[in-house]
Amino acid sequence: MDRDKLKAAIEADVISADQAARLEAMFTRKEGEEAEAEPLRFLSNLNDVFLSIGLVILFVGLGAGLSISIFTSGTVRFEHFAPVIFGLLAAIAWGLSEYFCARRKLLLPSIILAIIWSVCVGVAAYFLLVWNVFQEHGGEIASSVFTGSEPSDSFFEDLATQSRTSAILGILVATGAALTYYIRFRLPFSQFLMMITLSLIAFILMPGFETLVAMGVVSLLLAIFFDARDPHRSSRLSDNAFWLHVAAAPQLVYGIRGIVEGSVPEGSAMVHVALVSVLAVLTILSLALNRRALIISGLVTFGWAIWNLFQAFGDSILMKFAAPFLLIGAIVVLLGAGWKTARKILLAGMPSTGLLGRVFPKEV
Incomplete structure (x- = not known):
């Protein structure tokens, strides 16, 4: 199989790098040559690395920009600040995935976007859940700030219990987000995300x-x-x-x-x-x-x-x-x-x- 032709087909966006790797492996076996074991199909060229670095930098900038804009505008309530920021980042990651993963089939940038999507969805869910404790004990917290009195032991017990439960539920939501990503884009790396998040839940429950x-x-x-x-x-x-x-x-x-x-x-x-x-x-x-x-x-x-x-x-x-x-x-x-x-x-x-x-x- 002519590798130069495969490379030209990838650059012309006729086939993806993943498809090219499979074609090469198939024809190599047919021609009686030894195929390499475990090819790394998530990296085809340096442009993938270049794009991935750009995506990381872009999302750092988006996170900072959205945080400053929303905080200074005062349009979002304080308890919804973190879920809104991470929710917006997750939505942007999904939108970019439709281009880089569904259309361009660029695997390394898709991996970066899958991580950002799953983490942002999980973190947004966590902050939505854990804020209930602060809502229930808001008066007590305000009193301790202005009067110097210490919050009751029940506050710390509720915070610890709710934080642990919220963390588990947040990670479970992240698992669901990774599963959704796999169903939509069929990205194999999503299997890794699902397994790691489930392992993290198991470790929290039974360290x-x-x-x-x-x-x-x-x-x-x-x-x-x-x-x-x-x-x-x-x-x-x-x-x-x-x-x-x-x-x-x-x-x-x-x-x-x-x-x-x-x-x-x-x-x-x-x-x-x-x-x-x-x-x-x-x-x-x-x-x-x-x-x-x-x-x-x-x-x-x-x-x-x-x-x-x-x-x-x-x-x-x-x-x-x-x-x-x-x-x-x-x-x-x-x-x-x-x-x-x-x-x-x-x-x-x-x-x-x-x-x-x-x-x-x-x-x-």
Whole structure:
């Protein structure tokens, strides 16, 4: 497939960058060449980066400009000030999405707009909900300001309870906003937003590393579900799975790290042995699934654990300082260069058809 022609078609707005990537992958497979695993379909050229930076700056300016204009005009009541500002920003983000996402199919700017839309809708909902506490205790707050008296304990209890409830409801509204964005624009990144917001709600309700691991497992299972429906990584289902893997990876890695550190005596080298063992299992799972997200997310933790092991058991400067970098670098380079070979060895006895064949697709 002629890449120059595909590039010309993208620039002429005949096809999107995402469609071009899919066409190239399809023809590459047909021509018998090896297609790269996990292509990054959210970035096609530097113009996407340029537009994305411009969008961020634009919305900072819009937020400041709207805030100053509405505040100085006095047309909006104080309790509605924040919801109006964030509501307007959300509406503008949606309007720009109709152009950049629905029409132009520019994925990185669409990701920026999806984040702005979901966050602004959630924040607007939160401020609408939390203001009830201040309305109910307005007289008490005014009295404390002018007389110096302290508000009653019930005020702080109500504020804490209502703020927590409002935060949960606000995040839930943000989840709904991300779902709405996905339904309208079919942007795979919306899956990431939905999963992260739901994980945040779960963590507020049940704080702990176990919650992180549980939500990471849910994200991973959903990602595997989408991957199993598209083992050749050629449709939007695979893109949905990619972002769910990205959501699952840090939750699994840092949740497991927290559990391991909490169950092993502080300062013990066993915590690093346990972490390396867990991350080795995740690496094997990544190879089997043909997804690098778990490995990349755990790379910092893996490097930290390896470093501490060498500090504990190394008996020379070479072993303490040079050896960790050599080992980590060699592992990453070997995995990167021999990914397909490693997968062929790992999946040698795995069936190529059926459910297992779709969840763990073999190399062609």
